[in-house]
Amino acid sequence: MFKTPRSRLIFIILLTGIFGWQLYSKGLKLGLDLQGGMHLVLEVDDPEGTMTVEAKADMIDRVDRIIRTRIDEFGVEEPLIQKVGGERLIVELAGISDQDRAKEIVQRNAFLEFKLVLLTTDMTAALSRIDRSVVAALGIDSIRALGADVVASEQPEIVDLLFGGGDTTVTGEQVDTAEVVEEVPEEEDPLDSFQPFSSKLNMGDIPGTYLIALEDIPTVELFLAMDEVQRALPRDQALQWGMELVGRGARTYKYLWVLEEDPFLTGDRLETATAGRDPQFNQSQVQFELSRAGGRTFGQFTGQHIGDNLAIVLDGLVQSAPVIRDRIGARGQIDMGSGTPLEEAS
Numbered sequence: 001m002f003k004t005p006r007s008r009l010i011f012i013i014l015l016t017g018i019f020g021w022q023l024y025s026k027g028l029k030l031g032l033d034l035q036g037g038m039h040l041v042l043e044v045d046d047p048e049g050t051m052t053v054e055a056k057a058d059m060i061d062r063v064d065r066i067i068r069t070r071i072d073e074f075g076v077e078e079p080l081i082q083k084v085g086g087e088r089l090i091v092e093l094a095g096i097s098d099q100d101r102a103k104e105i106v107q108r109n110a111f112l113e114f115k116l117v118l119l120t121t122d123m124t125a126a127l128s129r130i131d132r133s134v135v136a137a138l139g140i141d142s143i144r145a146l147g148a149d150v151v152a153s154e155q156p157e158i159v160d161l162l163f164g165g166g167d168t169t170v171t172g173e174q175v176d177t178a179e180v181v182e183e184v185p186e187e188e189d190p191l192d193s194f195q196p197f198s199s200k201l202n203m204g205d206i207p208g209t210y211l212i213a214l215e216d217i218p219t220v221e222l223f224l225a226m227d228e229v230q231r232a233l234p235r236d237q238a239l240q241w242g243m244e245l246v247g248r249g250a251r252t253y254k255y256l257w258v259l260e261e262d263p264f265l266t267g268d269r270l271e272t273a274t275a276g277r278d279p280q281f282n283q284s285q286v287q288f289e290l291s292r293a294g295g296r297t298f299g300q301f302t303g304q305h306i307g308d309n310l311a312i313v314l315d316g317l318v319q320s321a322p323v324i325r326d327r328i329g330a331r332g333q334i335d336m337g338s339g340t341p342l343e344e345a346s
Helices: 005-026 053-074 099-107 121-138 140-145 158-163 172-177 214-224 227-232 292-304
Strands: 037-043 080-084 088-094 112-116 209-213 237-248 251-260 270-277 284-290 310-314 317-320 331-335 341-344
Touching: 037 099, 053 080, 053 088, 053 237, 112 251, 112 292, 121 140, 121 227, 121 237, 209 214, 209 237, 214 227, 214 251, 237 310, 251 310, 251 317, 284 292
Parallel strands: 237 317
Antiparallel strands: 037 088, 080 088, 112 310, 209 251, 237 251, 270 284, 284 331, 310 317, 331 341
16 A cells, blocks of 8 residues: 555654644643632521521532533533532632633522413414424524424324224226316425424423423524524513423433513512421422512412412523412512422411
């Protein structure tokens, strides 16, 4: 193959260049001691010593998830986020140039919203419109490249459903007496046969939710970020992600919630919030107190929506969606977890 020294030398140079580029492009991930960065330690603030060990650990778990989401938005490669005991969280961001902005992102107060959970049936009529908007904006070739070129399955004929798919062919004798009418099929819009968005939605086990498979989350996130999709959503409705991944059988999913677009109450009306645990069921609880104006708004809303789910949204992600059991005023208690009750504090 390489008959001359010149050809062998050229091959060696090319091979060295290829492997050298691969090593350079991948590179070594340098830590804080080599490339600098930021080191933060976050700790549960409990000056009165009223929080239990379990409540502190639960709070650290929730802060951990929130911080990871924020760091992903900041675009840091391989951040170190580590829990120390049940009260501290260490965050190391190597190679950060704008440390002030990174610190602000990590330490800012979470934006709290209370929103009504709607039924998925409220979103059903818009799904075909969303599918069409995705196809029109991206094109069929791009959708196929994403692996989302799902075509609507053909529905069985009503005759097949009623009579078991019997033979409906006209016999020779019938042809002699029957008038043969040739039906021209209507021309089908190719956009209608693709379901790139709705095919990714699995019905959730909580009212107002879809389940999105782990491998489909990036594609659905891409679609939801499109202006065309946002315009196709029903008026005053929104689709928002849940915080956690959930296992169903052998697969992993994330909740996608159907919510009212605007919150009826935000965290600026919150006076106090105390985390704890229910001693009977060992479940996380949050006791809260609202301002006088916030209590009036909360009481009016909960009184009108008894039996509905109320989404508690932090930084745009649904943390939980307890069921409203009764009218609640300025003071209440939330048992954390979707489907658990929201009650008046005693």
